[in-house]
Amino acid sequence: MENIICACGHSNPYGTKLCEKCGRPLTEEGKQTKVVDMRYDGSAIRSKTYNKTFIDKIWNFFSSVKVGIALIIITLVAASIGTILPQEIYVNAPDAGKAEYYEKxxxxFGKIYNYLGLSDLYSTWWFQILVGMLAISIIVASLDRGIPLHKSLKNQRVKRHESFLKRQRIIAEGQVSNPEETLEKVQQKMTDLKYNVRRDGSALLAERGRFSRYGPYINHVGLIIFLTGVMIRLVPGFYVDESIWIREGETRAIPGMEGYFIKNNKFILETHNNKPQGEQVAQGVNVVAKNFQTDVTLYKQPEGSLPGDLDNLEKVRDYSVRVNHPLKEEGFALYQMNYRLNELKQMNFDLVNKETGESLGKAEIDLTNPKKEYDLGNGSSVQILVYTPDFSGFENGEPQTKTSIPNNPAFLFKMKTPETPEGEVSFVEIMQPPLEPLGENKYRMKFASADTRNTANFTIRKDNTIPILFVGGIIFMIGVAIGSYWNHRRLWLQVDPDGKVIMAAHVNKNMFSMKKDLDAVSSFADLPPYIDQLEKSEDVENSTKPAITKKEGDNTL
Structure with a gap:
C-alpha cells in the first residue's frame, strides 16, 4: 500500500490519520471532525490498517482489546472454578487413587471435576494454553499500539498547521500587541510550571509528563514477566510442590529432591493443658496441639550410586522440623504439615490349635513389608496368600483395599502343620471372626499383640519463579502508579508577525490540571481567553433541545 502524501509534502505511512509533520487530517472522517482523536497522535496502527493476509487476521485477533478482556475473564472464571474443590496437592490420597477419591x-460432580482436569487446574494443558494466549494478546497489543505511539511522541514537531491546532479540545485565538514578548512570557511561565519548552521561530511547544503515556505499556511488561513466571513453573527444576508421608524409623527418598533421603527418627506431639472451648468443641476437637515436630536426619546419595541404594548414604545433618520452621537445603524447604498417631506397624499372631489352645509358634508380620512365608519351626509354617492393608470388602470374591496405609489390615493365610501338611486356609481381619472358606479348620491364627508408630507428613517446596513473579509485580505496580497519578500535558502556541495568536492544548486525562495551568499562563502572558470545544458543543446541543412544558391540569410531562 502506498504512502499518503500530505499537502505539506510529507510522506506518511498508509493508515496515518494526522500528518506526522504538520498535523493536517488525512482522512475524510478527520476533516469532518471538530476535535481530533489524539490517543495515538494520529499514527498508523497496524491492526486498524491491514486485514488481508492470514497473518494480519491473527495479529488483529490478538491485538483486539475485546479479545484481551475476554481472555482475562475466562482465565479468572477458570481459576475460580478451580477453588470449588481442593486441588490434588491438598488431597490425602495416593496418586493412583485420587480419581477414586474425588468420585467417592x-x-x-467430583468425577467430572477430576476428568476435566480442574483438580489439578494450574498444570493442565488447556489452562497453560489460556495463559499463553493471554500473554500473546498482551504482547501483540503492546507492540501494535506502543511502537506507533512512541514514534509519534519522539518525533513531535513544534510548528503545526492551523487545522491541527483548531481541532484540539482547548483552543484560543486573538491578537497580541507584542508577539515576541508574548512568546517569551509563555516560555518563562511554562518553564516555571515544570514544562519542557521548545521553540521554533514564532512557534512554541510546552510539554510535561510525556512518560505517563507509557504507564499502560509498563503494566503490560509487568504482566508478561508475571505470566512468564507462572508458565515456567512447568519446567522441571523451577518449581517443586510435593508431599510425603514417612513413618518413625523409616528412610525414604525425598520426591523432587533428587539424590536426597530423609529418616524419621521420632515424632513429638505436645498439647496444651487447657480444654477445648467454643468452636473447637463444636468441631469435635479433643485436644489443642501446642507443638508437633519431627526429628529427622537428612542424607545425600553419593555420586555414582545406584538409585534407591540406602547403604552408602552420606549424612548431611540432623534437624527438628516444626510448624513454620522448615528444613532448608539447596533452595528446597521441607515443611511439617500433618501427622497420624498410632499407625499400625506390626501385628503378631500365634498359630494355635482350636481345641487345645496350644501355640505352635508366633508370626510377627511387618505391615509395611510383610514376608510371603513365616517358618514357625517344628514343621509348621504360615503363608500369606493375600494381604490388604486397608480392607474394604469383597468384589467378585476377591478382598479389596482402599489405600496402601495399614488402617484395617486383613490377611488370607495358608497354615501348614505336621498334622495338616496340605495346609488350611483362613481369612482374618481385625475385630471379626475368621472365615474358613474350605471347611472347618483345626488350626487358626490368633491375634497376640500389635506395635504402633507415628507418621509425619511433609511438604517439599522449591520455587525459583518467586523472584520473577516479584519483579513482574513491582513493574506492574510502577505502571499503575505512572498511569494513574501523572498525565501528559501539551500546549502549542503560534504567533504571526502581525500579532495573530493561536493557542491549543491537549491532555490525555485530568483536564482540570491542564485548565489550571492554562489559567496561570493566560493571566501572566495576557493571552486571549480559551474555550473547551467539547463543553461548547454540549452547551449548544442542550440549548437546541425543545423546552418541556406542563399544561395546567395535565399530570404528564
Missing part, C-alpha cells in the same frame, strides 16, 4: 467424596 464428591460424587458425580
Amino acid at each position: 467424596v464428591y460424587g458425580w
Whole structure:
C-alpha cells in the first residue's frame, strides 16, 4: 500500500490519520471532525490498517482489546472454578487413587471435576494454553499500539498547521500587541510550571509528563514477566510442590529432591493443658496441639550410586522440623504439615490349635513389608496368600483395599502343620471372626499383640519463579502508579508577525490540571481567553433541545 502524501509534502505511512509533520487530517472522517482523536497522535496502527493476509487476521485477533478482556475473564472464571474443590496437592490420597477419591467424596460432580482436569487446574494443558494466549494478546497489543505511539511522541514537531491546532479540545485565538514578548512570557511561565519548552521561530511547544503515556505499556511488561513466571513453573527444576508421608524409623527418598533421603527418627506431639472451648468443641476437637515436630536426619546419595541404594548414604545433618520452621537445603524447604498417631506397624499372631489352645509358634508380620512365608519351626509354617492393608470388602470374591496405609489390615493365610501338611486356609481381619472358606479348620491364627508408630507428613517446596513473579509485580505496580497519578500535558502556541495568536492544548486525562495551568499562563502572558470545544458543543446541543412544558391540569410531562 502506498504512502499518503500530505499537502505539506510529507510522506506518511498508509493508515496515518494526522500528518506526522504538520498535523493536517488525512482522512475524510478527520476533516469532518471538530476535535481530533489524539490517543495515538494520529499514527498508523497496524491492526486498524491491514486485514488481508492470514497473518494480519491473527495479529488483529490478538491485538483486539475485546479479545484481551475476554481472555482475562475466562482465565479468572477458570481459576475460580478451580477453588470449588481442593486441588490434588491438598488431597490425602495416593496418586493412583485420587480419581477414586474425588468420585467417592464428591460424587458425580467430583468425577467430572477430576476428568476435566480442574483438580489439578494450574498444570493442565488447556489452562497453560489460556495463559499463553493471554500473554500473546498482551504482547501483540503492546507492540501494535506502543511502537506507533512512541514514534509519534519522539518525533513531535513544534510548528503545526492551523487545522491541527483548531481541532484540539482547548483552543484560543486573538491578537497580541507584542508577539515576541508574548512568546517569551509563555516560555518563562511554562518553564516555571515544570514544562519542557521548545521553540521554533514564532512557534512554541510546552510539554510535561510525556512518560505517563507509557504507564499502560509498563503494566503490560509487568504482566508478561508475571505470566512468564507462572508458565515456567512447568519446567522441571523451577518449581517443586510435593508431599510425603514417612513413618518413625523409616528412610525414604525425598520426591523432587533428587539424590536426597530423609529418616524419621521420632515424632513429638505436645498439647496444651487447657480444654477445648467454643468452636473447637463444636468441631469435635479433643485436644489443642501446642507443638508437633519431627526429628529427622537428612542424607545425600553419593555420586555414582545406584538409585534407591540406602547403604552408602552420606549424612548431611540432623534437624527438628516444626510448624513454620522448615528444613532448608539447596533452595528446597521441607515443611511439617500433618501427622497420624498410632499407625499400625506390626501385628503378631500365634498359630494355635482350636481345641487345645496350644501355640505352635508366633508370626510377627511387618505391615509395611510383610514376608510371603513365616517358618514357625517344628514343621509348621504360615503363608500369606493375600494381604490388604486397608480392607474394604469383597468384589467378585476377591478382598479389596482402599489405600496402601495399614488402617484395617486383613490377611488370607495358608497354615501348614505336621498334622495338616496340605495346609488350611483362613481369612482374618481385625475385630471379626475368621472365615474358613474350605471347611472347618483345626488350626487358626490368633491375634497376640500389635506395635504402633507415628507418621509425619511433609511438604517439599522449591520455587525459583518467586523472584520473577516479584519483579513482574513491582513493574506492574510502577505502571499503575505512572498511569494513574501523572498525565501528559501539551500546549502549542503560534504567533504571526502581525500579532495573530493561536493557542491549543491537549491532555490525555485530568483536564482540570491542564485548565489550571492554562489559567496561570493566560493571566501572566495576557493571552486571549480559551474555550473547551467539547463543553461548547454540549452547551449548544442542550440549548437546541425543545423546552418541556406542563399544561395546567395535565399530570404528564
